[in-house]
Amino acid sequence: MKELTTRQQEILTFIEHHEWRNGYWPSIREIQDKFGFKSTNAVMGHLRALEKKEVLERIPGQARTFRINRPDAPEIPSMPEDATEVVDIPVMGDIAAGYPDRVEPAGEIGRLQIDIQNAGFSSRRRTFALQVRGESMVDAEIYDGDMVIIEPRDAKDGDIVAALIDGETTLKRYIKKAGEPPYLKAENKFYPELYPISELSVQGVAKAVVRSL
Amino acid sequence: MKELTTRQQEILTFIEHHEWRNGYWPSIREIQDKFGFKSTNAVMGHLRALEKKEVLERIPGQARTFRINRPDAPEIPSMPEDATEVVDIPVMGDIAAGYPDRVEPAGEIGRLQIDIQNAGFSSRRRTFALQVRGESMVDAEIYDGDMVIIEPRDAKDGDIVAALIDGETTLKRYIKKAGEPPYLKAENKFYPELYPISELSVQGVAKAVVRSL
DNA sequence: CTTGACAATGGACAATTGTTCACCTATATA
DNA sequence: TATATAGGTGAACAATTGTCCATTGTCAAG
Numbered sequence: 001m002k003e004l005t006t007r008q009q010e011i012l013t014f015i016e017h018h019e020w021r022n023g024y025w026p027s028i029r030e031i032q033d034k035f036g037f038k039s040t041n042a043v044m045g046h047l048r049a050l051e052k053k054e055v056l057e058r059i060p061g062q063a064r065t066f067r068i069n070r071p072d073a074p075e076i077p078s079m080p081e082d083a084t085e086v087v088d089i090p091v092m093g094d095i096a097a098g099y100p101d102r103v104e105p106a107g108e109i110g111r112l113q114i115d116i117q118n119a120g121f122s123s124r125r126r127t128f129a130l131q132v133r134g135e136s137m138v139d140a141e142i143y144d145g146d147m148v149i150i151e152p153r154d155a156k157d158g159d160i161v162a163a164l165i166d167g168e169t170t171l172k173r174y175i176k177k178a179g180e181p182p183y184l185k186a187e188n189k190f191y192p193e194l195y196p197i198s199e200l201s202v203q204g205v206a207k208a209v210v211r212s213l
Numbered sequence: 214m215k216e217l218t219t220r221q222q223e224i225l226t227f228i229e230h231h232e233w234r235n236g237y238w239p240s241i242r243e244i245q246d247k248f249g250f251k252s253t254n255a256v257m258g259h260l261r262a263l264e265k266k267e268v269l270e271r272i273p274g275q276a277r278t279f280r281i282n283r284p285d286a287p288e289i290p291s292m293p294e295d296a297t298e299v300v301d302i303p304v305m306g307d308i309a310a311g312y313p314d315r316v317e318p319a320g321e322i323g324r325l326q327i328d329i330q331n332a333g334f335s336s337r338r339r340t341f342a343l344q345v346r347g348e349s350m351v352d353a354e355i356y357d358g359d360m361v362i363i364e365p366r367d368a369k370d371g372d373i374v375a376a377l378i379d380g381e382t383t384l385k386r387y388i389k390k391a392g393e394p395p396y397l398k399a400e401n402k403f404y405p406e407l408y409p410i411s412e413l414s415v416q417g418v419a420k421a422v423v424r425s426l
Numbered sequence: 427c428t429t430g431a432c433a434a435t436g437g438a439c440a441a442t443t444g445t446t447c448a449c450c451t452a453t454a455t456a
Numbered sequence: 457t458a459t460a461t462a463g464g465t466g467a468a469c470a471a472t473t474g475t476c477c478a479t480t481g482t483c484a485a486g
Contacts, residue, residue, distance in 0.1 A: 005431095005432070005433090007432080007433070008432095022278075023278075023279070023280050024237070024238055024277060024278045024279065024280075025237055025277070027275075027276070027472075027473055027474085028473065028474060028475095029472080029473070029474095037433095037434070037435085038434080038435055038436075039434065039435050039436060039437085040473085040474080040475085041434075041435075041436085041437095041475085041476080041477090042433070042434050042435075044474080044475070044476085045432080045433070045434075046432095046433085049431095049432080058474095060474085060475090061440095061441065061442070061473095061474060061475080062240075062441095062442070062443095062473095062474085063240070063276035063277055063441095063442065063443070063472075063473055063474070064237055064238070064276055064277040064278070064473085065235075065236075065237045065277070066236070066237065067236050067237075141354060141356055141424075143354055160426060206426050207426055208423060208424060208426055209422070209423070209424040209426065210421060210422070210423050210424075211354075211421060211422040211423075218462070218463090220462080220463070221462095240442075240443055240444085241443065241444060241445095242442080242443070242444095250463095250464075250465085251464080251465055251466075252464070252465050252466060252467085253443085253444080253445085254445090254446080254447095254464075254465075254466085255463070255464050255465075257444080257445075257446085258462080258463065258464075259462095259463085262461095262462080271444095273444085273445090274443095274444060274445080274470095274471060274472070275443095275444085275471095275472070275473095276442075276443055276444075276471095276472060276473070277443085
């Protein structure tokens with residue numbers, strides 16, 4: 001998608017914020033006033049540009065009817081005070097050694113907020129999300145690009161875990177049979193990799209998957 | 214608060230749901246059309262009553278500017294200028310026939326809150342989640358029990374949509390080739406079902422999948 | 427130098443949309 | 457019986473609002 005110009009971004013932001021604050025969309029003349037334009041057509045030009053770039057939709061001829069489209073993702077959000085039931089978790093592209101005792105902000109590529117009850121999380125304290133790379137878990141229906149919610153705790157046999165292998169965090173199935181040492185297994189029948197592990201390398205257990213379509 | 218009459222409740226419900234699924238408020242004449250009134254004044258009377266009972270507010274003279282007061286409903290957290298936009302969306306177990314004209318609160322089985330930017334949603338209010346039943350979308354990596362985030366809007370070729378088939382909401386792939394009527398397709402090679410559709414039966418487009426592990 | 431984008435002015439016009447007045451029919455209530 | 461409230465028709469009017477025309481200027485790319 002094409003980039004927005006500064007002015008176009010300003011207009012778009014105002015429209016969004018106006019709707020947020022007031023509960024309804026602005027009229028063309030309200031936008032005009034906000035920016036001090038002396039003609040409504042200044043606004044029209046920007047709206048046409050925004051429509052052409054497909055970040056915005058309108059119903060021709062109808063008042064205050066906008067629709068905003070943004071697949072892009074800027075800015076790291078902060079948690080609203082009153083959102084009690086919501087987990088606010090960092091999304092890690094990779095988790096460096098030392099986590100969870102020491103968070104590496106460099107690994108954080110975004111934040112994700114999900115309701116605890118519906119996702120079945122027990123604790124919100126050190127939960128984080130991990131963006132999946134590769135196809136090692138496709139047989140568990142987890143695909144490249146998915147975000148996996150991880151809860152740091154001991155793994156049981158059969159859990160999907162985030163584990164540190166060669167300094168990189170990967171997603172694997174944790175297998176622990178009675179009387180045997182535990183190991184990790186990739187869930188992809190074409191690459192049936194097995195990894196021996198030390199307990200310490202397991203970062204946590206996967207609790208949920210989130211995928212944008 | 215005074216009780217609403219049946220008619221007033223119907224009007225209020227329509228206004229709310231029009232906004233919810235379209236993203237903007239209805240005009241007086243759109244309300245008139247929906248109820249088959251032969252005069253806009255019929256609507257005006259109801260609006261005055263609703264304003265007097267303080268369930269509704271309007272900006273005099275301005276088009277499509279409503280504000281609805283619902284002490285019972287979960288309030289949308291008011292957003293300071295730079296705060297995060299968290300989506301608060303109903304999770305529907307099923308969306309009964311007749312939706313969106315008539316919401317079935319019974320269909321709501323929970324609520325889900327996800328940060329807009331990280332999930333790529335465009336508008337918070339109209340969005341809802343749908344719990345998947347069955348295996349009709351397994352080839353699109355969507356499985357029984359998953360929650361799918363739906364955004365009501367027109368579908369493009371290739372979109373995964375929530376559609377009304379035989380009074381039940383199902384998830385299907387929307388196919389629309391130039392010069393041909395659109396149809397729906399189940400994404401399961403073992404059940405390659407095809408469905409003809411009317412535009413009206415498409416509830417919205419799937420934007421994300423959330424799965425608890 | 428020309429071309430195309432972006433940004434904006436100024437004015438006019440037409441469609442959408444809210445508002446109001448007069449009037450009608452019920453139904454319940456004091 | 458009066459009288460208020462809810463619900464509605466019909467038509468006209470006015471304000472809001474979207475749209476379009478012609479024009480100006482800047483700036484970067486070809």
